[in-house]
Structure formats: C-alpha cells, structure tokens
Amino acid sequence: MPLIEHGVSVYKLWHGYREDFPKASRYTLGDRIDILFVHILELLFTAGYQSKEAKLPTLDAAQRKIDVLKFLLRIAWELKALDTKKYTVLSEKFDEFGRMLGGWRKGLAAPNR
Numbered sequence: 001m002p003l004i005e006h007g008v009s010v011y012k013l014w015h016g017y018r019e020d021f022p023k024a025s026r027y028t029l030g031d032r033i034d035i036l037f038v039h040i041l042e043l044l045f046t047a048g049y050q051s052k053e054a055k056l057p058t059l060d061a062a063q064r065k066i067d068v069l070k071f072l073l074r075i076a077w078e079l080k081a082l083d084t085k086k087y088t089v090l091s092e093k094f095d096e097f098g099r100m101l102g103g104w105r106k107g108l109a110a111p112n113r
Contacts (some may be wrong), residue, residue: 003100004044010093011037017086025081029072036069044101052108059105066101070094 014037021030043062047055070091077087 003097003104004041004048006093006097006100007041007044010090010097011041013093014090017082017090020086021076021081025076025079029076029079029081033069033072033076036065036072040065040069055108056105059101059108063098063101063105066094066098 014033018026018030018034040062043058043065047058047062050058073082073087073090073094076082077084082090
C-alpha cells in the first residue's frame with residue numbers, strides 16, 4: 001500500500017525532527033504529535049484489511065487525526081520548536097499524504113467498485 005509506505009516515510013522524517021525539539025516541548029507537544037502519527041498509521045493499516053463498508057469510517061477517522069496533526073505541527077512551528085524549513089517539508093509531505101488518502105476514499109465511494 002503506497003499510502004502506508006508514504007506515511008511511514010513521513011513518520012521517519014518527523015522522528016528525526018523530534019530529536020531537535022527543545023526539551024520544554026519535546027515531551028509535551030512532541031509526544032502528542034508522535035502519538036497522533038502512530039494512531040494515523042494504525043488506522044491506515046487497519047483500513048487495509050477491512051471491508052469496503054468499514055474502510056470509509058476508518059479513513060474518515062484518519063483524516064480527522066491528520067487535520068489535528070497538521071494543526072499541532074503549525075503550533076510547534078509558531079513556538080519555534082520546529083524551524084521553518086522542517087515545517088515546510090512536513091507540510092508538503094502531509095499535503096501529498098492528504099491527496100493520497102482522498103484518492104483512496106474517492107475510489108471506495110465510486111459506484112463501480
């Protein structure tokens with residue numbers, strides 16, 4: 001599943017960035033972002049094995065968590081816990097991630113499937 005593989009690669013990128021977080025934010029905001037990321041990957045993995053009817057609610061839950069994650073990354077950037085370059089790279093990767101997830105959802109919603 002290319003979406004899950006993409007998610008894992010973005011997580012690895014994030015994981016390296018988390019190490020550079022200031023100590024004051026690493027164990028609060030950094031941990032929260034990390035936990036959300038892992039939940040998203042779990043949801044996508046689970047959706048890969050679900051029936052078509054069960055996939056859509058799972059993918060919707062993943063999309064909601066992605067939106068929260070992007071919000072928390074923006075807060076990390078505003079607090080200067082994440083520099084502009086790293087924030088930009090992650091934002092671009094999440095935009096691509098969102099498009100891929102949207103494509104999966106659209107494919108499931110198509111009447112001929």
